[in-house]
Amino acid sequence: MKVEQIxxxxxxxxxxxxxxTRILGEAGINIRALSLADTSDFxxxxxxxxxxxxxxxxxxxxxxTVSKTEVVAVEVPDQPGGLSTILQALDRxxxxxxxxxxxxxxxxxxxxxxxxxDETDKAITxxxxxxxxxxxxxxxxxx
Amino acid sequence: xxxxxxEEFETLPRAALEALQLKRLQAVVARVYAQVPFYRQSFxxxxxxxxxxxxxxxxxxxxxxxxxxxxxxxxYGLFAAPLEEIVRIHASSGTTxxxxxxxxxxxxxxxxxxxxxxSFVAAGAHKGDIIHNAYGYGLFTGGLGAHYGxxxxxxxxxxxxxxxxxxxxMIMQDFGSTVLxxxxxxxxxxAEEAAAEGVDIRSSKLRVGIFGAEPWSxxxxxxxxxxxxxxxxxxxxxxxxxxxxxxxxxxxxxQGLHIWEDHFIPEIIDPATGQPVAAGEKGELVITTITKQGxxxxxxxxxxxxxxxxxxxxxxxxxxxxxxxxxxSDDMLxxxxxxxxxxxxxxxxxxxxxxEPHYLLIVDRKDNLDTLEVQVxxxxxMFSDEIKVLQSLARTIEKEIKDMLGVTSxxxxxxxxxxxxSEGKAQRVxxxxxx
Numbered sequence: 041m042k043v044e045q046i047x048x049x050x051x052x053x054x055x056x057x058x059x060x061t062r063i064l065g066e067a068g069i070n071i072r073a074l075s076l077a078d079t080s081d082f083x084x085x086x087x088x089x090x091x092x093x094x095x096x097x098x099x100x101x102x103x104x105t106v107s108k109t110e111v112v113a114v115e116v117p118d119q120p121g122g123l124s125t126i127l128q129a130l131d132r133x134x135x136x137x138x139x140x141x142x143x144x145x146x147x148x149x150x151x152x153x154x155x156x157x158d159e160t161d162k163a164i165t166x167x168x169x170x171x172x173x174x175x176x177x178x179x180x181x182x183x
Numbered sequence: 184x185x186x187x188x189x190e191e192f193e194t195l196p197r198a199a200l201e202a203l204q205l206k207r208l209q210a211v212v213a214r215v216y217a218q219v220p221f222y223r224q225s226f227x228x229x230x231x232x233x234x235x236x237x238x239x240x241x242x243x244x245x246x247x248x249x250x251x252x253x254x255x256x257x258x259y260g261l262f263a264a265p266l267e268e269i270v271r272i273h274a275s276s277g278t279t280x281x282x283x284x285x286x287x288x289x290x291x292x293x294x295x296x297x298x299x300x301x302s303f304v305a306a307g308a309h310k311g312d313i314i315h316n317a318y319g320y321g322l323f324t325g326g327l328g329a330h331y332g333x334x335x336x337x338x339x340x341x342x343x344x345x346x347x348x349x350x351x352x353m354i355m356q357d358f359g360s361t362v363l364x365x366x367x368x369x370x371x372x373x374a375e376e377a378a379a380e381g382v383d384i385r386s387s388k389l390r391v392g393i394f395g396a397e398p399w400s401x402x403x404x405x406x407x408x409x410x411x412x413x414x415x416x417x418x419x420x421x422x423x424x425x426x427x428x429x430x431x432x433x434x435x436x437x438q439g440l441h442i443w444e445d446h447f448i449p450e451i452i453d454p455a456t457g458q459p460v461a462a463g464e465k466g467e468l469v470i471t472t473i474t475k476q477g478x479x480x481x482x483x484x485x486x487x488x489x490x491x492x493x494x495x496x497x498x499x500x501x502x503x504x505x506x507x508x509x510x511x512s513d514d515m516l517x518x519x520x521x522x523x524x525x526x527x528x529x530x531x532x533x534x535x536x537x538x539e540p541h542y543l544l545i546v547d548r549k550d551n552l553d554t555l556e557v558q559v560x561x562x563x564x565m566f567s568d569e570i571k572v573l574q575s576l577a578r579t580i581e582k583e584i585k586d587m588l589g590v591t592s593x594x595x596x597x598x599x600x601x602x603x604x605s606e607g608k609a610q611r612v613x614x615x616x617x618x
Contacts, residue, residue: 082596084569084573103599104599107563156569
């Protein structure tokens with residue numbers, strides 16, 4: 041139930057995001073979800089795309105530093121308290137969230153939370169035990 | 184009327200000075216040939232022996248000694264005196280991890296002390312002065328070298344060392360310091376900090392500043408003299424040769440630095456060919472120490488670019504004057520008085536990251552203090568998609584640089600291929616300081 045995400049190192053200067061999205065667009069790659077973490081000097085752009093291998097290849101070819109990371113996508117009802125129930129379950133098992141970001145499904149009323157854990161397998165076990173619905177990579181990429 | 188610390192030797196007529204140089208040169212060459220295997224081998228390889236040095240011109244037939252030679256014989260290989268005769272050991276940064284080590288016998292300390300006392304007098308200091316010595320004390324020769332000279336002069340020395348600028352300003356005022364010794368950039372920083380504290384340093388008792396250990400310019404002299412209200416004097420030295428006090432400007436002329444030729448023989452060579460340049464031309468300064476016992480150096484390549492002027496000086500000293508240093512024949516940077524080679528930073532980066540990184544050193548001067556920014560291209564091996572991991576990597580590199588080199592830096596992570604390559608080779612240094 042792991043999902044592949046690609047992360048790209050970018051300097052904090054104008055035009056870098058535009059450059060990356062242009063490269064992906066020209067390669068026919070669709071971005072499903074994204075998050076940008078930044079500091080005053082640099083940022084890390086994290087993307088869920090419909091074709092991980094191709095995105096990875098075209099960005100590397102253009103000289104970007106790219107890595108693939110395993111994340112977990114969890115479905116939650118798009119309603120108050122939805123996220124809280126997941127986080128409480130994780131907290132009971134002392135599982136750390138390195139970072140997370142969310143988007144809302146286009147059809148169906150659910151939200152999808154992308155999690156990066158320090159212990160991914162343990163997190164998956166805990167989420168399964170609590171009957172949370174995790175999305176497979178195939179499902180997410182083609183959403 | 185000029186003042187001297189040792190009038191006889193400082194004003195020795197050239198003929199007598201050169202006769203003394205030859206006598207001392209012959210003695211030191213015989214000594215290192217007998218005592219130091221490195222010199223025996225290098226002289227033998229060059230087909231020259233101590234008995235072949237019959238005139239000062241014969242010096243040019245002897246092989247050079249380089250910083251690399253000092254590193255190869257780390258730590259004591261070039262010492263010409265047994266360790267039990269060595270009373271002091273100093274060190275300066277080497278081109279990679281290991282420092283360059285120098286040892287002083289009691290007589291070496293005594294010589295250094297006298298030359299530093301001579302330098303103080305040449306700069307216009309005298310007995311009764313209160314000397315505020317803000318050079319760093321420690322392995323670096325600046326602090327202790329100036330300290331001993333000041334005591335020998337009979338002045339009162341305040342061993343304040345570097346740092347803690349607010350306290351320096353208070354002590355300078357309260358103790359009535361009349362002479363300041365530090366790096367030129369630190370003097371400007373002091374003046375600025377004093378102004379911020381509401382203190383006008385120009386109305387202090389400071390009369391003379393003796394500045395060295397980093398490159399500066401005539402423009403900077405003007406700025407220092409205006410901002411601090413003192414005579415700013417340039418001093419030159421390097422630990423391999425002795426430390427501060429190898430050469431100094433006289434306050435009468437402020438026109439070139441008298442190099443104490445009864446203890447050192449300076450030559451100016453073309454760094455590319457090793458051949459002497461025409462009289463008065465610029466080139467690399469090569470120094471032979473002719474009285475040192477602990478670690479005499481024959482034809483040491485200082486890598487400093489200057490020229491020598493042997494025309495008579497208004498102060499009456501007969502020792503030649505080297506021009507204000509105008510650069511280096513290698514890639515050494517001097518950052519806040521600390522010698523830094525790009526290769527040192529590179530070896531730290533390789534150690535921290537385990538891969539050869541592309542990097543660029545950007546040196547600048549902000550608010551009169553040198554700054555060092557180290558740009559490092561982020562490659563896949565070091566990349567993490569977690570901000571804290573990358574930030575911690577940058578902090579680790581900064582800490583290593585501080586620990587190893589004693590220089591504060593800012594590490595900036597940049598995208599691959601953003602550091603310019605020239606002719607396939609990365610440009611390692613951009614020095615934006617306008618001196």
